[in-house]
Amino acid sequence: MGKPRLIIIIRHAQSEGNKDKAIHQNTPDHKVGLTTEGQEQARQAGEKLRSLLRPDDSLHFFISPYKRTRQTTEGILTTLCSNDPAPSPFQRHQIKVYEEPRIREQDFGNFQPGGEEVERLWRERASYGHFFYRIPNGESGADVYDRVSSFNGSLWRRFSEDQMASVAVLVTHGLCSRVFLMAWYHYSVEFFEDLRNINHCEFLVMKLAKNGKYILQNQLRRWSDLKRERAAQRRSISAQSPPHIPVHRWAAAHKAPDAMQEPPKLTLPQRQNTADLFKDEEEAPGKPGSLPNSSLRNESQQPQVVPLNEHKRRDSEHEVNPKTESSLTASLQQLAISPSKPRRNTKSYLGRDGGGSRSGAASPFEMSDEESLEDGSTPADAMEAHDEKFLDVEIPRPQPSSLAKAFRGELGDDPGRVMADALGDHSEAEVEQADREVGTRDRERREIARIVAAEVRERTHRGDVY
Numbered sequence: 472m473g474k475p476r477l478i479i480i481i482r483h484a485q486s487e488g489n490k491d492k493a494i495h496q497n498t499p500d501h502k503v504g505l506t507t508e509g510q511e512q513a514r515q516a517g518e519k520l521r522s523l524l525r526p527d528d529s530l531h532f533f534i535s536p537y538k539r540t541r542q543t544t545e546g547i548l549t550t551l552c553s554n555d556p557a558p559s560p561f562q563r564h565q566i567k568v569y570e571e572p573r574i575r576e577q578d579f580g581n582f583q584p585g586g587e588e589v590e591r592l593w594r595e596r597a598s599y600g601h602f603f604y605r606i607p608n609g610e611s612g613a614d615v616y617d618r619v620s621s622f623n624g625s626l627w628r629r630f631s632e633d634q635m636a637s638v639a640v641l642v643t644h645g646l647c648s649r650v651f652l653m654a655w656y657h658y659s660v661e662f663f664e665d666l667r668n669i670n671h672c673e674f675l676v677m678k679l680a681k682n683g684k685y686i687l688q689n690q691l692r693r694w695s696d697l698k699r700e701r702a703a704q705r706r707s708i709s710a711q712s713p714p715h716i717p718v719h720r721w722a723a724a725h726k727a728p729d730a731m732q733e734p735p736k737l738t739l740p741q742r743q744n745t746a747d748l749f750k751d752e753e754e755a756p757g758k759p760g761s762l763p764n765s766s767l768r769n770e771s772q773q774p775q776v777v778p779l780n781e782h783k784r785r786d787s788e789h790e791v792n793p794k795t796e797s798s799l800t801a802s803l804q805q806l807a808i809s810p811s812k813p814r815r816n817t818k819s820y821l822g823r824d825g826g827g828s829r830s831g832a833a834s835p836f837e838m839s840d841e842e843s844l845e846d847g848s849t850p851a852d853a854m855e856a857h858d859e860k861f862l863d864v865e866i867p868r869p870q871p872s873s874l875a876k877a878f879r880g881e882l883g884d885d886p887g888r889v890m891a892d893a894l895g896d897h898s899e900a901e902v903e904q905a906d907r908e909v910g911t912r913d914r915e916r917r918e919i920a921r922i923v924a925a926e927v928r929e930r931t932h933r934g935d936v937y
Contacts, residue, residue: 524638529566
């Protein structure tokens with residue numbers, strides 16, 4: 472008949488050695504049989520083969536003489552020739568089966584060692600290369616190649632016989648299947664090493680083309696392809712990771728700090744030149760940093776001053792509304808005025824230590840006797856009225872030192888006055904005394920309260936939305 476139209480290579484079904492490798496320690500490799508699952512795989516392979524054949528096909532089986540390949544062949548023929556559920560065109564007596572030792576499994580050296588020794592051999596084989604590594608008392612892949620090449624020559628010579636079947640079926644082993652293709656299609660050693668083993672009862676189909684050559688119908692699985700697939704899968708999983716969802720915060724004052732951004736800086740009034748230190752600046756209505764005339768306190772009303780940390784807690788709980796904000800601003804403005812003294816509508820700049828533009832008096836009690844308040848009364852009159860109404864005692868008015876007068880520009884004709892040079896070289900005691908007299912620390916507290924109030928207003932009206 473000539474060349475068969477199909478050459479089908481089938482690996483044996485699952486064996487006991489595939490399920491438990493320890494069996495090779497006391498059972499010869501050629502006597503290892505199929506598992507229950509392997510027997511079912513063999514029967515299913517017979518049904519698959521039946522679907523590939525034409526009713527007029529003739530069959531020649533070339534099988535390895537190992538027990539597992541014999542049992543696989545029997546399972547295939549059982550379902551191939553079965554008349555259930557429909558009569559089969561193939562009869563068992565019409566199918567020729569040849570045992571071919573040259574397509575047996577690679578020899579692994581009689582009984583195999585167990586435990587760590589066999590694991591060492593497999594690691595050494597993988598490192599050395601499956602084709603050239605010769606197992607002790609066994610074969611290398613190159614040895615299998617030599618005998619399979621001899622079988623291929625014999626098979627090719629059969630093609631010229633008239634008794635040659637239309638379909639040749641080879642029931643063999645995993646490595647032998649790859650070596651058969653390597654010898655038939657002249658694969659390189661590197662390509663052979665890259666090939667993965669075929670599955671149990673998997674078919675490798677070679678179809679005769681019009682030019683007389685056999686075309687492999689399967690897409691061979693390779694280790695390099697598996698590595699690329701796994702790398703692509705990892706990239707796909709990484710690309711499908713959930714995107715970052717920004718957290719919406721309505722209060723910018725309590726936004727979590729960003730390590731990549733600098734913290735916001737508070738802008739304080741800057742002194743333009745040294746001469747401004749000795750100037751009394753006029754208060755302009757509505758000018759930033761000044762308090763309105765209506766902010767003069769009525770000492771008979773005791774405001775409820777809420778601690779600053781309480782305002783922060785309420786703000787973090789989103790309790791800020793227009794009414795709360797106005798009351799908060801009023802409380803902070805009242806906090807900026809000392810509860811013990813009535814204050815003039817003055818501009819509260821930090822003094823020498825705070826970097827402000829004014830170190831002079833900010834209280835009517837520290838003005839000269841010739842100056843007067845807005846209602847026409849003198850500082851002494853306001854002091855007496857305050858004492859009579861609230862304290863019922865007389866509080867002596869502190870006498871400003873020459874250093875305090877110098878800061879206010881009231882040098883006078885006092886020959887014992889203390890003058891500060893450009894660097895402010897005075898003793899700590901003199902500086903502290905001057906600070907107490909001109910009220911620098913009081914102004915610092917008021918200035919800090921004013922800055923906090925301004926910051927609260929700004930953040931309340933300008934809350935960021937992300």
